Amino acid sequence: MWFNARTRRPAPMHFTLRQLEIFLAIAHQQSVSKAAVELNLSQSAASSALKELEQQFDLQLFDRVGKRLQLNAQGRTVRTKAEHLLAHAEALEQTLLQQTDARHLKVGATLTIGNYLAVDIMAEMVRQHPDANIHLEIANTATISQKILNYELDVGLVEGELLNSELDVSHWRSDELAVFCSPTHPLAKKAAASQPITDQDLLTARWVLREPGSGTRQAFERAMQGILSDLTIAHELQHTEAIQQAVVANLGIGCLSHITLKKAFAQGRLVHLPVPQRDLTRQFYFIVHKQKFVSQGITQWLALCRSLSVG
Amino acid sequence: MWFNARTRRPAPMHFTLRQLEIFLAIAHQQSVSKAAVELNLSQSAASSALKELEQQFDLQLFDRVGKRLQLNAQGRTVRTKAEHLLAHAEALEQTLLQQTDARHLKVGATLTIGNYLAVDIMAEMVRQHPDANIHLEIANTATISQKILNYELDVGLVEGELLNSELDVSHWRSDELAVFCSPTHPLAKKAAASQPITDQDLLTARWVLREPGSGTRQAFERAMQGILSDLTIAHELQHTEAIQQAVVANLGIGCLSHITLKKAFAQGRLVHLPVPQRDLTRQFYFIVHKQKFVSQGITQWLALCRSLSVG
DNA sequence: AACCACATATTAATAAAACCGATAGATTAT
């Protein structure tokens, strides 16, 4: 039967929580447009949400006097009850949130980020929340984004920008690559004498680099545009540590994220070669799934990321 | 900020009442498919609603053991709270419904229905609900459906089927047209002698009919198909009473809905001419707007329509 | 072990809805 026969238990609701939210905002602001701003909505969306609620029940919630909306008697009754319902709903949302296993967090990161940044954040996270159980997965950007789309990972920390309407990509921090050589390399003296390293120096040198396709290599190639095809690439290795060893052994000069080199520079094992004419910065990004609610755990992780990235 | 910064009052809800309904049905039935049946939903819709709720909060509500879904601890907590929330929502829906001005009902009907059926129903409605305030509007089917689409009318009672995805068209009752003449017309004797009226009789007679485009005329033309173009249409009038007067004055024979002729037949003012070889039945329909909630008043009106149509 | 009956999950396509930008129409303030 197509009219409401009020049969059994499962009575379908003819309004939505969203409609109530919008109605309450309008009632509170006494204005559709202000409510729309409050809710980050277009004025037309708010207007038609209200219209639909009123039409659905053949009900006038507001008296339209001039351009102002004035809650009428019916509207006031509905308002208080709707407020209670929404409060109730919010309470349910809270329990829903608390039910989520906030201790278990699955983070994906690219190699550089994972080994040199994520572990620090992870350590701090565990220090602050001893019961946290964080799984860190190292993979390339494509794999990580795929796993986030598939709800296999909660957060991703990646290097490359990527476009996907299902993903929320947000800037985290910038990173600087550094060109470096061994202390016994000819260019080391130049650097020690505060002489600038020229493009000619870069072209003369032999390079030890990360493999093509890695984020670090991509950033390097972007920085070297114009002279890239004339560079001499002696070796390609997949790990930063291996590259550093190769450079120490004077198999060539290298280019890696500065953060992976800090210790080596401090210990004098490797020498930083400033290349001011080349822009060696790149950006790191967070990615999360747009559809997934951001749990307490994720929020904490992201807050840590931001706070540690400034220090 | 794209993560949950928990700022001010208006906290958007990340679940819908619909999702809760579906979750509860699944929990109650311990089965997605049975719940789907209960809710008049496809199994896949129920499944993905549940999936979305779980994913949204990164939560497991059920343990998937074999093919059975077993509520787990988290699920049980959520269930009771969700039940409360839904009960609360249902209460709000009730007040929303009671707020609607059930006494004010706007009914649209075509001429025949409006003058001979709707007035009776209206009278009975007022008898049962003395405070009812019913507005009856007579118009053709197109106008009525347009006004219902525009929320200017609550219910329509019409003759022609019509297809519109926004309208809920539902069968009400069947109606019988009757061919009739004055007692002094030659065919009256034939009828009195229980002789059948032949198609030849219909072709020889002069007709007094409703105007083209009216539902009655359309039904007549459908009934007369095959001989329609050879009929002699002497007069076209817009009102049933005028047609009856014309037939009494022997300007021709007529064809109108039987219900409009009952009294005239009983009084002997007009004579019924049975035409068994022609199908003179037609159907009456209710129409309501699909989007509009069916209020108490509409429900009562429709119930009355159904109950009075059998008597 | 092969098969059937049945249950959930997934996919691809479609129907419905939420939403936005632009704009009309109406009202207050200047």
Next chain:
DNA sequence: ATAATCTATCGGTTTTATTAATATGTGGTT
């Protein structure tokens, strides 16, 4: 008057809900 501001509405786009069909998995039966 005129500008500024508000609500309502229209046309179009994006999201979401839903379905039919299908894959996948499970338990019972031969």
